[in-house]
Every structure is written in C-alpha cells, then in structure tokens.
Amino acid sequence: xxATLALVRALFRTYTRNRQGLFWSLFFPVVLMLVFGLLGNSxxxxxxxxxxxxxxxxxxxxxxxxxxxxxxxxxxMTPTAARxxxxxxxxxxxxxxxxxxxxxxxAAITLYYNNANQVAAGQTVGAVxxxxxxxxxxxxxxxxALTVSPQPVSGSRSFxxxxxxxxxxxxxxxxxxxxxxxxxxxxxxxxxxVLRRFLATPLxxxxxxxxxxxxxxxxxxxxxxxxxIIGVDFLHATVQLPILPLLxxxxxxxxxxxxxxxxxxxxxxxxxxxxxxxxxxxxPMMFLSGVFFSPASLPPFLATVVSFxxxxxxxxxxxxxxxGQLVGLAPALWGDLAGLAAWTALGALIAGRTWxxx
Amino acid sequence: xxxxxxxxxxxKRYGAVTAVDDLSLTIPALGVFGLLGPNxxxxxxxxxxxxxxxxxxxxxVWFGDLDVVRHPHRAKALFGVQLQTSSxxxxxxxxxxxxxxxxxxxxxxxxxxxxxxxDLTEKATAQVKTLSGGQRQRLALAAAMVNDPEVVFLDExxxxxxxxxxxxxxxxxxxxxxxxxxxxxxxxxxxxxETLCDQLAIIDHGTILAVGRPQDLIRERLPGSLIExxxxxxxxxxxxxxxxxxxxxxxxxxxxxxxxxxxxLVDLVAWAGGASVDLAGIRTRxxxxxxxxxxxxxxxxxx
Numbered sequence: 001x002x003a004t005l006a007l008v009r010a011l012f013r014t015y016t017r018n019r020q021g022l023f024w025s026l027f028f029p030v031v032l033m034l035v036f037g038l039l040g041n042s043x044x045x046x047x048x049x050x051x052x053x054x055x056x057x058x059x060x061x062x063x064x065x066x067x068x069x070x071x072x073x074x075x076x077m078t079p080t081a082a083r084x085x086x087x088x089x090x091x092x093x094x095x096x097x098x099x100x101x102x103x104x105x106x107a108a109i110t111l112y113y114n115n116a117n118q119v120a121a122g123q124t125v126g127a128v129x130x131x132x133x134x135x136x137x138x139x140x141x142x143x144x145a146l147t148v149s150p151q152p153v154s155g156s157r158s159f160x161x162x163x164x165x166x167x168x169x170x171x172x173x174x175x176x177x178x179x180x181x182x183x184x185x186x187x188x189x190x191x192x193x194v195l196r197r198f199l200a201t202p203l204x205x206x207x208x209x210x211x212x213x214x215x216x217x218x219x220x221x222x223x224x225x226x227x228x229i230i231g232v233d234f235l236h237a238t239v240q241l242p243i244l245p246l247l248x249x250x251x252x253x254x255x256x257x258x259x260x261x262x263x264x265x266x267x268x269x270x271x272x273x274x275x276x277x278x279x280x281x282x283x284p285m286m287f288l289s290g291v292f293f294s295p296a297s298l299p300p301f302l303a304t305v306v307s308f309x310x311x312x313x314x315x316x317x318x319x320x321x322x323x324g325q326l327v328g329l330a331p332a333l334w335g336d337l338a339g340l341a342a343w344t345a346l347g348a349l350i351a352g353r354t355w356x357x358x
Numbered sequence: 359x360x361x362x363x364x365x366x367x368x369x370k371r372y373g374a375v376t377a378v379d380d381l382s383l384t385i386p387a388l389g390v391f392g393l394l395g396p397n398x399x400x401x402x403x404x405x406x407x408x409x410x411x412x413x414x415x416x417x418x419v420w421f422g423d424l425d426v427v428r429h430p431h432r433a434k435a436l437f438g439v440q441l442q443t444s445s446x447x448x449x450x451x452x453x454x455x456x457x458x459x460x461x462x463x464x465x466x467x468x469x470x471x472x473x474x475x476x477d478l479t480e481k482a483t484a485q486v487k488t489l490s491g492g493q494r495q496r497l498a499l500a501a502a503m504v505n506d507p508e509v510v511f512l513d514e515x516x517x518x519x520x521x522x523x524x525x526x527x528x529x530x531x532x533x534x535x536x537x538x539x540x541x542x543x544x545x546x547x548x549x550x551x552e553t554l555c556d557q558l559a560i561i562d563h564g565t566i567l568a569v570g571r572p573q574d575l576i577r578e579r580l581p582g583s584l585i586e587x588x589x590x591x592x593x594x595x596x597x598x599x600x601x602x603x604x605x606x607x608x609x610x611x612x613x614x615x616x617x618x619x620x621x622x623l624v625d626l627v628a629w630a631g632g633a634s635v636d637l638a639g640i641r642t643r644x645x646x647x648x649x650x651x652x653x654x655x656x657x658x659x660x661x
Contacts, residue, residue, distance in 0.1 A: 006461035010450055017449040017485070193443040197501075200411050200439040201462040202431055 003203055007211035008218075015181075015219050025177055029169040029227050037162045037235030047092045047124050048073045050082035054097030062097060065135045071127050086114050088324055089238075093124045107146050163238050166231045167318035168291035170224055171253065175285065175311050177220045178257030179264065179278045182212070186265035187274040195357050205357075209262075216261075217254050224250060239322040245329060246321050252340040253314035259347030260310065266355040285311035290319070313339035361422030362387045363408060363509065363540070368417035370403050370564075377403040378414065379564035385557075390531065390541040392555035394548075394647070396657065400564035401544040402442055402513055408542070409511050410434050421509070435463060438507030440498045442514050442544075448487040452478050452497055455486060456504055463505035476500040476530065492523030499530060510534055512543040516550055528554055548647045558647075560654055567654045572647060580645035580653060583619040585626065587612040588639045599625040606652075613649075 016022070049072045051063040059076055067074045077085065077094075085091035093113035101107055111128050115121045132146050189195050198208055231237040264281065268274035288295060288302070289311035295303050306312055317336035320326035326333045363385040370378040378400045385391045393401045406412040408419050410430030419426040426433040446455045453469050460466035473482045476496040481489060489497060495515065502510055515531065516524040531554055534541050545551055551558055552572055560567045560575075568575055582603060587593075591612055593605070601618035602625075616622035619642060630637050 003462045006458050010447060010454065010458045013454065014447050014449040189447075192445040193441060194445055194447060196411070197439075197441055197444040197446070198462075200409055200434065200437075200441060200444075201459060202435045202464075203462045204431070 004207045004211045004214075007203070007208065008214045011211060011215035012218060015215065021181065025173065025181065025223055026226060028176075029173050030230055032165065032169060033162065033227070033231050033235055033237075036165055037231070037237065046073065047071055047127055048075070048090065049124075049128070050075050050077045050085055050091045050094045052077050052079040052082040052094055052096050053099060054101075055099075058097060058101065062095070062135070066095075066131055072131070083112060086112055089114060090325065093128060095128065109146050160238070162231070162235060163323065164319070165292065166227075166237045166239055167322045168315045169231075170227060170250075171289075171311055171315040171318050172286060172291045173223050173227060174220050174250065174253050174314065175257050175282060177223055178216060178254065178261040179282050181219070182216055182258060182261035183264040183268070183278050184271060184274050186212075186262065187268045188271050190265065190356070190358060191270055193358070199357055213255075213258055216258050217251065220254055221250070240324040242321055242327075245326075245333065246318070249314065249317040249321060249333070249337065249340075252337055252344070253310075253317075256310045256314070256340045256343040256347065259344050259351055262351040262355065263347045266351050285309050288312075290315045308339070310340060310343040313337075313343070361424075361508070363542075364418075364420040365404070365408060366418045366420070368404065368407055368414045368419070370400075370407060370412065370414050377564055378407065381417070381561075381564060381566055383559055383566055383569065385540070385542060387540055388535075388538060389556035390535050390543065390554050392551045392558045393542070393544040393561055394546065394551045394555075394558050394651070395544075395561040396546055396655070399562045401561055403564075404561070405511055405513055405542065405544055409437055409439050411439075435465075435505065436508055438502035438505060438510040440502040440510075440512045440515060442517070444498050444501075445494075446486050446497065446501070449485055451483050451485055452489070453482045455497065456500055459501045459504045465506060466504050467506050469504075472500045472503060476503075477526075492519055492526065495519060495523070495527060496530070499527070503534075507539065509540045509542065512541065514544055514546075516545070516547065524550075548651075552647055560651060562655045568650070576645050576647065576650055580615075580650050582615060582617040583642055583644055584649065585614040585616060585619070585622060585640065585642050587614070587637065591635060591637065597629070599629070601625075615645075 049066060051059055051066065051074055053059070054062070063074045063076050066072050075091070077091075079094070079096055082091065082094035082096070086094050091114070093111055096110040096112060098107050098109065109132065111125060113121050113124045113128075136146055186195075195208070199205070228241070232239060232241075260281070264274065264277055268277055288298065288306045289309045290306075291311070295306045295312060298306060313336040317326075317333055317340070320330070320333060320336070365381060365383040365385075368378050368381045369376065381400070381404060393404065395401050403412065407414045408426065410426050410433040413427060413430075417427075421433055421436070424433055424436075447458075450458065453473060456469045456472055460469060473479055476499055478493065478496055478500065481493055486494070486497070499512070499515070502512070512531070516527050519527065528550070531541060531543070535556075543550075543554070555572060557570065558572050558575065559569045568579065570578070582601075589607075589609060589612055593607075593612060597605075599614065599616075599622045601616050601621040602614055603617050604615040606613040606615075614622060614626070623642070627637070629635075
C-alpha cells in the first residue's frame with residue numbers, strides 16, 4: 001500500500017510538472033468552448049414544437065399541417081407535459097389549442113415559448129405565426145380561423161451549442177488524457193527502461209497498475225473540473241450536474257480509456273510508433289462520436305458503427321445527464337455505462353495478454 | 359551472514375538464439391565478482407536471471423537456500439540492482455526518486471545518507487533530467503542501495519562515462535565491497551575487471567570459459583611473457599626461437615609468447631642481427647587479461 005501510494009504521488013508530481021502536457025490537455029477544450037461560448041447560439045434553425053389541448057381530432061389536424069414544414073419537429077402532448085417540456089428545454093414551444101371551438105369565432109391559440117434564449121425565442125414565435133397564417137390560408141373560407149398569442153415561459157432553459165458541446169468536450173478530454181497522456185507516457189517509460197527498473201524491485205506489477213490507474217483517474221478528474229468551471233461559471237453553459245451519476249459515467253469512461261491506453265502502450269514499440277497509433281484510434285472518434293455534432297446526422301450504417309465507439313457511449317451518457325434528458329440512473333444511461341464497461345473489459349483483457357514491460 | 363550465489367545449468371533461448379547455454383557458476387559471498395565478455399556474450403541475460411528479472415528456460419539459481427527462480431519477489435527484496443539502461447522519471451528530483459524506491463522495500467536506508475554518500479548533495483532537489491551522465495550513474499547506484507542490500511548487481515556500470523567519472527565510480531564500488539557486500543558486475547573493460555574484481559568469469563556465447571582470480575587466470579593460462587614487434591618485422595614462416603610457445607601475427611603487432619623471456623630475446627636478437635632486421639619499437643610485457651581473452655575466445659573484447 002505504501003509503495004502504491006508513493007508511486008501515485010510520484011506519478012502525480014511528474015504530471016503536474018509536465019507543463020507542456022498540462023497546457024495541451026486543456027488548451028483545445030477551453031479554446032473551443034471560448035469560440036462557441038462567445039459566438040453565442042449558432043444552432044441551425046429547427047424548432048421542437050409540442051401541440052397540446054383541443055379535441056384529439058383538431059390537435060391531430062393542426063400537428064399534421066405544421067409537420068409539413070421542415071422547420072418543425074412536432075409532437076402531440078398533453079398541456080401539462082408540454083409545459084414541463086418547454087420549461088426543461090427539450091421543447092422550444094407549446095402550441096395550446098382551445099378546448100372548445102365556437103363556430104364563426106376565430107379560434108384563439110396560445111404559443112408558450114421558451115424565453116431563455118431571446119434569439120431562438122424570436123425565431124420560434126415568428127416561425128409559428130407564419131406557419132399558422134399559412135394554415136389559415138389553407139382553411140380559408142372555413143371558419144374558425146386561427147389566431148396565435150405568444151406567451152413566454154419564464155424560468156425555462158434553452159440549449160445553446162455550448163450546452164451541447166460541453167459534455168462532448170469533457171468526454172473528449174478524458175479520451176485524449178488517457179490515450180495521449182497514458183499511452184505515450186507508458187511507451188516512453190517502457191522504452192527508457194523505467195518500467196524494467198521497477199520490475200527489479202519488490203514492487204508488484206499489480207501495484208504499478210493500480211497506481212497508474214489511480215493517478216490517471218485523479219488527473220483527469222482535475223481536467224474535468226477545470227473545464228466544467230470554465231464552461232459553467234465563465235461561459236454560462238446551462239447544464240445539469242447530477243454529481244453521482246456523472247461521477248459514475250466519468251469513472252467508467254476513464255476505466256475504458258485507461259484500459260485502451262494500456263492496450264496501445266502494450267503494442268507500441270517506441271514513442272515514434274505510438275503517436276500515429278493513438279491518432280488513428282482517436283481521430284475518427286473525435287469527429288464521429290458526437291463530440292461536436294450528433295451522430296444521428298450520419299448515414300445510418302455509419303451511425304450504427306459509431307454507436308459502438310467508447311467515446312460515443314461516454315459522450316451520450318454525459319450529454320444525457322447534463323442536458324437533463326436522463327434523470328438519475330435512467331435505463332438509457334445503463335446502456336451507455338454497459339458499453340463503457342464492455343470496452344474496459346475488452347481493453348483490459350487484450351492488454352493483459354499482449355502487455356510487455358520492455 | 360552473506361551467502362554465495364549458485365547458478366546451475368542455466369539456459370535461456372530467444373527464438374533460435376541461445377543467449378545462455380547450460381551455464382553453471384558459483385559466485386562467492388563478499389568481494390567483487392566480474393562477468394567479463396564482449397557485447398552479446400550473454401552477460402546481461404545471465405545477470406538478469408540471477409536478479410530474478412528473467413525466468414530461465416532451464417536451470418536454477420540459489421542465493422543461500424533461497425530459490426531465486428521460484429521466489430523472485432523475495433530475492434528482489436534482498437538484492438540491489440543497477441540495470442544497463444535503467445532510467446528514472448525525468449521530472450522527479452533525485453531525493454524524490456530515492457524516496458520512491460525506498461517505499462518499495464521493507465527495509466531501507468535514509469535518503470539523506472544515500473544522497474551524501476553518492477555525492478549527489480548539490481543535485482538532491484534537482485530533477486533527474488538535469489543530471490549529467492556521471493550523476494545519473496551515481497543516482498542509479500544510490501537507487502540500487504536503498505534497501506541496504508547484501509548483493510549488488512551492476513550491469514556495465516561505467517559504460518559511457520569519461521575516465522574521471524569512471525574512476526569516481528570505481529571508488530564507490532570499492533566502498534561497497536569494503537562494507538562487506540557482494541558486488542556482481544558485468545563489464546567489457548579490461549581495466550575495470552583488473553582494478554575492481556576479486557574474481558572473474560570470462561563468458562562468451564552464453565558459456566563460461568574460465569573462472570578465477572584475474573592474476574591466477576593469467577598465470578595459469580598464459581604463463582610467461584610477450585614480446586611485441588612492429589608488424590613490419592617480417593618473420594619467415596615456421597621460424598622458431600628458443601622458449602617460444604606461440605606466435606600471433608596481428609595487424610597492430612607481431613606477438614611472440616615466451617616461457618623464458620631472456621632465452622627468447624637472445625635468440626631473437628641474434629636472428630635479427632644475422633638477417634639485418636630492424637627491431638626498433640620492440641617491447642616486452644607480461645600477459646594481460648586482454649591476451650587471455652583473445653586466447654580463450656579467438657577475438658578481442660573490443661569487437
């Protein structure tokens with residue numbers, strides 16, 4: 001135990017003294033957050049609209065008409081559920097239809113919209129009014145005509161691109177920390193003979209392994225916290241932070257990437273060989289696994305392949321938790337956590353068989 | 359109480375290459391024991407098997423009654439090891455490195471004592487990456503001593519050092535011996551072997567060619583004296599001088615081995631006078647380890 005802790009301390013010291021490494025591990029996430037945080041909402045226009053109230057037939061008629069527009073993603077919901085969804089930010093607006101239609105009278109429709117983001121709210125109200133006007137034209141001559149009165153829902157939240165990006169960047173930082181930091185570090189120590197020198201002492205391999213894992217969990221946690229502080233406190237990203245489920249996802253993500261890091265370091269013979277190998281593995285994940293955009297926009301076959309990447313599992317879990325779409329230990333979260341656990345086991349299994357100390 | 363180390367029928371193969379070939383050797387307790395051989399002779403592999411760092415394909419290693427091959431972990435706690443290419447975390451300081459290694463052993467020497475003893479005081483708080491070659495080597499030696507070991511293994515301790523740093527290191531190794539430890543080192547420097555080693559094993563192709571005290575080995579295996587002549591001296595084929603035991607025609611010198619120097623010299627000078635051969639540059643000397651090595655392996659150590 002003394003030996004393991006002493007080694008953790010030594011590894012942590014070498015980590016904090018490697019200024020260049022520290023800088024680069026935080027540089028990209030922070031710059032990306034700054035760019036998107038300061039640019040504001042750069043989300044392409046697409047409005048999630050809940051249609052609520054009215055008779056089922058009327059509700060359906062209106063939603064079908066609105067769904068013709070490519071701007072809207074329409075859902076039929078109950079008024080209560082719709083309002084909650086607007087407040088939580090998962091729907092941009094709720095179109096509340098009147099319960100009773102009086103023939104000859106214009107039907108008054110209320111639009112409850114998410115006002116957390118002024119630009120998006122303006123776009124939403126404008127788009128809905130325009131669409132309803134078009135429906136009116138289609139219904140012309142056939143009373144009742146529809147009028148829309150917009151109502152902001154205060155205290156509601158919106159998703160800016162930064163909100164989308166932040167969980168992805170955390171996942172990316174964890175991956176890069178383990179693949180670049182751990183895999184290249186281990187390869188360097190292996191090549192220089194540092195690891196063999198440890199083997200010549202009574203230090204057991206499992207103690208070395210344990211110390212390395214503890215150190216990489218600690219150091220990556222520090223990076224995660226720094227990025228969260230910059231993103232939330234300075235750039236005002238709107239994210240949920242359910243500590244325990246997040247911690248669980250982060251630790252499992254670290255476990256998966258640490259075992260992959262050992263796997264790569266076990267294969268690589270030199271520092272020259274390890275960097276291209278790490279790039280080969282991390283680049284596709286960095287761009288496809290949903291760090292910067294949702295994998296849902298990929299071609300279906302590719303999206304299926306990407307859904308099995310470890311970074312996809314981690315980014316999904318973190319984004320689900322931080323956007324509030326996954327509450328507590330939701331079943332959808334279990335799927336991602338199981339995926340990370342499977343990668344941990346697979347990586348550890350292969351690493352255990354192919355690892356070389358020299 | 360110090361124990362001797364016995365290597366019994368060790369064999370280690372790497373693919374088609376047999377690095378250590380049925381090697382048996384007893385290393386006495388106390389004093390400095392040297393494994394002398396050219397690069398690739400199997401010295402390092404042999405040493406690493408004894409250290410418990412490698413498992414032999416066949417054979418056993420005993421440290422007293424401890425079976426090193428079966429219980430490498432116990433053996434490692436008693437041994438101090440300096441590897442040929444051992445390096446340390448570049449970003450730790452000298453003191454931190456020694457403290458880290460101390461934490462691996464049940465018994466250890468205070469870091470401050472080690473720092474002082476191996477002349478690292480002024481570098482104690484400096485990071486390893488700032489150390490010179492000689493300082494690194496002393497750190498490696500200090501790290502080998504953290505557990506106050508009974509046996510210290512040094513693999514090519516003076517490789518790559520300048521002559522002054524080498525002398526400094528030799529003094530420290532002599533100090534280890536004076537403290538009553540067993541020091542086992544590999545080297546391919548004749549001078550190091552002659553200066554430091556109480557006993558030597560000459561090793562090549564994974565087998566032991568000769569074992570003993572350096573002076574005894576030379577006296578027994580290569581008695582007599584050597585006469586060196588410039589390579590330009592043309593000795594006819596089949597020429598014999600009185601008391602001549604062998605004749606080597608090397609590129610750098612022609613060497614006449616003699617069992618009785620004065621008889622051979624008189625005969626040689628008489629021949630040279632008659633044949634009008636210039637003997638300028640002639641010199642005589644006793645046999646050296648280098649000559650012994652050459653006669654045992656047919657090749658020079660420096661190759």
